[in-house]
Amino acid sequence: MKIASFCVKEVENKRTTKSHVLPIYPTSSFVFESVEQSIDIFSGKEEGHKYSRYGNPTSDAVAQKIADLESFGLEIEAEGLLCGTGMSAISTLLLSLVKEGDGILTQGNIYGGTTELFMNNFGRLGIKTHLQSLNDITACEATLKNDDSIKLIYLETPANPSLACIDLEKIVALAKSYNCITVIDNTFCTPLLQQPFKYGVDYVIHSTTKFINGHGNSLSGAIIFRKDDERKKDIWNSMKLLGTPCAPFDAWLIHNGMKTLALRMKKHCENGQLVAEFLEGHEKIIKVNYPGLASHPDHEIACKQMKNGFGAMLSFEIDSDIDGMKRFMNQLQLAVMAPTLGDVDTLVLHPATSSHLNIDKEIRIRNGITDGLVRISIGIEDIADITEDLAQALEVV
Ligand SMILES: *Cc1c(COP(=O)(O)O)cnc(C)c1O
Numbered sequence: 001m002k003i004a005s006f007c008v009k010e011v012e013n014k015r016t017t018k019s020h021v022l023p024i025y026p027t028s029s030f031v032f033e034s035v036e037q038s039i040d041i042f043s044g045k046e047e048g049h050k051y052s053r054y055g056n057p058t059s060d061a062v063a064q065k066i067a068d069l070e071s072f073g074l075e076i077e078a079e080g081l082l083c084g085t086g087m088s089a090i091s092t093l094l095l096s097l098v099k100e101g102d103g104i105l106t107q108g109n110i111y112g113g114t115t116e117l118f119m120n121n122f123g124r125l126g127i128k129t130h131l132q133s134l135n136d137i138t139a140c141e142a143t144l145k146n147d148d149s150i151k152l153i154y155l156e157t158p159a160n161p162s163l164a165c166i167d168l169e170k171i172v173a174l175a176k177s178y179n180c181i182t183v184i185d186n187t188f189c190t191p192l193l194q195q196p197f198k199y200g201v202d203y204v205i206h207s208t209t210k211f212i213n214g215h216g217n218s219l220s221g222a223i224i225f226r227k228d229d230e231r232k233k234d235i236w237n238s239m240k241l242l243g244t245p246c247a248p249f250d251a252w253l254i255h256n257g258m259k260t261l262a263l264r265m266k267k268h269c270e271n272g273q274l275v276a277e278f279l280e281g282h283e284k285i286i287k288v289n290y291p292g293l294a295s296h297p298d299h300e301i302a303c304k305q306m307k308n309g310f311g312a313m314l315s316f317e318i319d320s321d322i323d324g325m326k327r328f329m330n331q332l333q334l335a336v337m338a339p340t341l342g343d344v345d346t347l348v349l350h351p352a353t354s355s356h357l358n359i360d361k362e363i364r365i366r367n368g369i370t371d372g373l374v375r376i377s378i379g380i381e382d383i384a385d386i387t388e389d390l391a392q393a394l395e396v397v
Helices: 004-010 035-042 057-072 086-097 112-124 137-146 170-175 232-242 247-259 261-280 299-305 322-331 359-364 382-396
Strands: 078-083 103-107 127-132 150-157 180-183 203-207 221-226 287-288 313-316 348-349 373-377
Touching: 057 086, 057 221, 057 247, 078 086, 078 232, 086 103, 086 112, 086 150, 086 203, 086 221, 086 232, 086 382, 103 137, 103 247, 103 261, 127 232, 137 170, 150 170, 170 180, 170 299, 221 232, 261 287, 261 313, 261 382, 322 373, 322 382
Parallel strands: 103 127, 103 150, 150 180, 180 203
Antiparallel strands: 078 221, 203 221, 287 313, 313 373, 348 373
16 A cells, blocks of 8 residues: 555554543444445444434434433433534424424414524425414414414423413323424423423423533534334434534533533522522512512412422513613623523623614514513522622612
8 A cells, every 4th residue: 555545544443441431423424344234224224323414423322311311200211313503403303393384383482593493484485383372271272273284382481581481281281182293492491400201292302502511612402202203213304304413522512511410400590599589689670580489470380390490591670771781781790791591600691782682672572572671591600699790780770
């Protein structure tokens, strides 16, 4: 062999003992030992990785771990797929479940990107989205009765920005009686706080970018389904053909973060509850939206289906105009102004001057996004530092 060919050759894998930590497989393809093996793998007789868009050992292992958490302690087995972002997990799943002419029933207050995807991109494909409060079971039933093209109910609980909770048991019972598929985005809770499979939900979605990773250093999403799900081949096909799998390095980062998920969620919830109580008692605060507060309209639903705590997401309304809100936001020292959530550090967002800046003021206010509304993702810092920071910033409002 000439030196130019030798340079191109792959090196020998020197692994002797098993690595303690999940390796990253940054490879686009996998090698067949023989034509016979290629036939066996492509015909499905033998399991084997082929090409990383179809599946990659790093991503597959991490997807299985999230699936195991979603089914942890339940009498079901689950599996999953890891996608490049939360949004690609949503589009990949939904495009394998609905087709032209089908309808989706969802609430108006889910993640903004999801609403936009449904209304615009899916709308163009002839998939119609109906927006309605999913807590009003009677109204939902009337909608389903009226329109038998609705094939899927899509929900988030708790949902942005009001942290409204939806009774999973009730909505699943309704969906089943109208042969509708149920999909939940469980990003805010993670399986540590809420396991939707327990209530009969069909599919669970995560933006693993948020709490599951927890450190804000990767974008990824997960689709979780029951092991015996009849559509799992279609979903995998949809990931393969839309080209939406997660990169192995990002999968590896999620796995790294997940090792402390239980510890982090415990601290997130403790801090979330304490911040909510602190804000509720503050004279400049009009309203605090947190499902762990007895004053929250859906507190009872949250108590029923959220275990181990009520999460780290809350929103609150300051008695202030835009100018006062600018002073408040700029005065924060510890809390970071960033349009994400679920990281170990406390993150704040003022929707009226960021995520909702380009939305008509009237529509924005009708959806509860007032000038004084702040969304906060409580971190795992010492609680005294978080409340002190909020207190000193509230002084300049
Ligand atoms: C961030 C988020 C998404 C979108 O996830 P990406 O990873 O940013 O694509 C979807 N749902 C919820 C609830 C989110 O917070």
